[in-house]
Amino acid sequence: MQYLLLIxxxxxxxxxxxxxxxxxxxxxYMAYAETMRKAGVLVGGQRLRPTNDATTVRAANGKxxxxxxxxxxxxEQLGGYFLIDAPDLDEAxxxxxxxxxxxxxxxxxxxxxS
Amino acid sequence: xxxxxxxxxxxxxxxxxxxxxxxxxxxxxMAYVEALKKAGVLVANNGLKxxxxxxxxxKxxxxxxxxxxxxEQLAGxxxxxxxxxxxxxxxxxxxxxxxxxxxxxxxxxPH
Numbered sequence: 001m002q003y004l005l006l007i008x009x010x011x012x013x014x015x016x017x018x019x020x021x022x023x024x025x026x027x028x029y030m031a032y033a034e035t036m037r038k039a040g041v042l043v044g045g046q047r048l049r050p051t052n053d054a055t056t057v058r059a060a061n062g063k064x065x066x067x068x069x070x071x072x073x074x075x076e077q078l079g080g081y082f083l084i085d086a087p088d089l090d091e092a093x094x095x096x097x098x099x100x101x102x103x104x105x106x107x108x109x110x111x112x113x114s
Numbered sequence: 115x116x117x118x119x120x121x122x123x124x125x126x127x128x129x130x131x132x133x134x135x136x137x138x139x140x141x142x143x144m145a146y147v148e149a150l151k152k153a154g155v156l157v158a159n160n161g162l163k164x165x166x167x168x169x170x171x172x173k174x175x176x177x178x179x180x181x182x183x184x185x186e187q188l189a190g191x192x193x194x195x196x197x198x199x200x201x202x203x204x205x206x207x208x209x210x211x212x213x214x215x216x217x218x219x220x221x222x223x224p225h
Contacts, residue, residue: 004162006188008181044158046193048118049221055203057219059212066203071122071218074182078120078220083160089169096171107171108181110188113161 002043002085002112003092008076009105011050028100036084041095045082076105083112116157116222117194117202122186123215125164142210150194155205161190186215193222 017025029047036042051070058065070077079101086092089111096107131139150156165180165187180187189211196202199221206217 002160004160006181044193046116046118047223049223051220053221055206055219057203057206057209057212057217058215059207060214062213064207064212066207070220071120071186071216072182072184074184076181083158093169093171093176096169097174097176099171102171102173105172106181109169109171110165110180111163111167113163 001088001092002083002114003089004110004112005082005084005092005096005099006078006108006110007080007082007099007101007105008074008108009079009101010075011077011079013104014079015050025100032098032100033082035098036082036095041084041086041091043083043085045080047080048078050079051077115196115198115202115224117196117199118220118222119192119194119202119206119209120218120220121189121191121209121211121215122184122218123189123211124185125187125189127214128189129164139210146208146210149208150192150205155194155196155201157193157195159190159192162188189215 054070056067056071092109096109099107101107168180170177170181202219206219209217211217
């Protein structure tokens with residue numbers, strides 16, 4: 001069964017970290033991804049550019065609008081995701097807890113339609 | 115460049131859709147996916163189960179529900195390979211979800 005791990009962190013705090021700290025965080029993510037790859041659970045994943053670069057498209061009543069910014073203003077922002085293949089929700093949650101982003105923010109775990 | 119199209123819609127409204135409307139929407143999605151494939155831009159796409167099936171991990175705590183309560187909920191995503199952001203916007207505008215919800219377009223960092 002596939003699960004999406006959605007990583008939410010405080011984006012401005014992330015972007016204003018000293019270079020050394022950002023480097024350590026990147027290394028922690030690389031190690032995490034490598035562990036999942038070795039365990040055969042990693043299906044995919046992406047790191048997203050900041051919400052400054054986001055646009056939101058709507059076309060209610062046939063009128064298309066393209067607005068700058070993310071879909072919703074939230075305390076923490078979606079910064080990336082991992083798609084994993086795990087036997088059950090408990091395993092998926094165990095992987096989510098090991099995600100570096102869980103220590104500083106939130107990881108939403110969502111089952112994917114097969 | 116790769117971009118992620120994040121689909122947001124009102125889950126409750128979607129669950130209440132009449133069967134006919136549901137079928138029409140399903141057809142629109144199939145046609146959209148087919149158009150993306152033909153254009154060679156589709157990298158991956160997935161639909162998510164409703165937020166009632168979501169859990170959120172914060173440090174060692176596991177909470178029921180999604181990360182944030184919002185008026186509309188994340189329902190899935192499309193990862194596209196496009197030449198530029200304008201092309202991403204053009205595909206976003208054609209996405210069936212924009213008629214009743216929203217598509218957030220987010221560029222992805224290169225690997």
